[in-house]
Amino acid sequence: MIVTVTPNPSLDRTYEVPSLERGDVIRATGERVDPGGKGVNVSRAVAAAGRRTVAVLPLGGAPGALVAELLDAQGIEVARVPVAGATRSNIALAEADGVLTKINAPGPELSPAEQELLLETVREQSGDADWIACCGSLPRGLTPSWYADLVARAHAAGARIALDTSGPALLSALRERPDVVKPNAEELAEAVGRNLSTVGDALKAAEELRARGAGAVLASLGADGQLLVDAEGAWFADARVDVVRSNVGAGDASLAGFLIAGGSGPRALASAVAHGAAAVRLPGSVMPTPADLAPAAVTVATEVPTDRELTEPVS
Template sequence: MILTLTLNPSLDRTIEIAALARGAVIRAAAARLDPGGKGVNVSRALLANAVASRAVVPFGGDEGRQLVRLLALEGLDMVTVPVAGTTRSNVTLAEPDGTVTKINEPGTALTPAELDTVADAVLAAAHEADWVVASGSLPPEVPADVYARLCRRFAGAGIHVAVDTSGPALVAALGAGPALIKPNLDELAAATGLPILRVGDVVEAADLLRAAGARTVLASLGADGAVLVQDRDVWYGEAAVSEPRSSVGAGDAMLAGFLAGGGRGEAALVEALAWGAAAVRLPGSRMPGPSDIDRARVRTGPPDLTRPLTTCHPAPGREPLPPVPAP
């Protein structure tokens, strides 16, 4: 069973438009409302493919109650934790060529007592789990080391922890030795201080993150595919998407596919890419089911380190992470 934690869940409204024009009145071609948040999406993707999962979800206000209702309608196994604040709402504007503009609210602060209640709920459910997925942005006022503390508590119980977050929360988690991290290109550049211009730069950045404590790095490269660095092996893969609809939640579907595929090696990378590409072909943050997933589109193999990336990420102007001292 795969347990997910989403500290900053959301209601995600996706509006499909012909083109984004500032200051204009734009008529929507279609709109949909989905439950959101990175861990929530991982659980939704696993549910859609009959993989056992449970989601720990703090919620508050009318938006939070609507989020819980939507998840219940999908049949998601979840542990809900009421909080005093209001669950955030996000808006995505999706254009026909796949361009996505997102407006994300910051979310509501969690008090120390509320955070302890959420952590207790995770720990109570974790004894049934093979993996705990801690993912997404942190709400205001939540300490950056919260995922690191969870990693350390689960490590003693032999539970694998996957972390998918960014900024200080990602850097703090590295020292706790997560079994898996799933950074995107922005997060790779920000965490390592390296320019990410070629596939070789991705591999170099992943090696730095592993030296800092992460055991496995699954780097999502958007339209350029993904790189998996695990043990002494490196794989590259891509899955063509001819008609993209929305990239919202695609990284979460990728992580769900990787874990559903066993969390190790090239076969798991194939699942990750197939699930992520399927999500891109769907509207809003809808998660793909078996009929949406096309593994025949996936190509994997050794990376061409000289291959340039479609989207380049210059160095963000910070020193690379130092390696974690050996225990």
């Protein structure tokens, strides 16, 4: 069973549009409303794979009630933490050529009592969990050290932690030695404070995060593939994707695939890449089912191609 924690969940509206022209009236060709937030997406992907998951969420107002209703319809258990502020609503505009424009609201501010209740709810849910996936940005009111506190409490309860966040929250949490961290290329570059131009640059950055406390680093390099670095070594994997429909939630699907497959080693990396590649072929933030996966299209290399230049270098 996989528990997910999303401190700043959302109600996500995705509109498919031919193209964006500033100042014009644009007619959408498709529309979706989904429960959102990185941890929510991980739970949705886990549930789509037929596995049990519990989503720990601070929810408030009508948007929060709709998030819980949508998750319940998908067979996802919700451990709801009531908050006074309304859950945020986000908008994504997906163009026909695959370009995505997102407008993310800040979300409610959590009081000290609500913050403590959220931590306590995670502790209560951690007893039967194989993994706890802590994902996304922190809402107003939570300091960057909040994830570090969560990791410490979860470890004290004997749970394994996968952390997908960025900036000061990621750096602060490293001191509590999360079992897995999952940065994308931009987050990895930000964490080490330097540019990434090659896969080798990403490998060195991942090794630096391990030296700071991460047990393993699962780094998403976008269209270039994914990199896994842990105590046993390093692996690189990629999969060809001919048509990208939407990359919303693709990284979350990858993390779900990684954890579903055990959360360590090249087999889990291959599962992560297969789930991420399937997700970008689907509309909005739809999570892939086993029928959407193409595991034979994934290539895993034990020798990391350090000289390969990144399609989109990060500066």
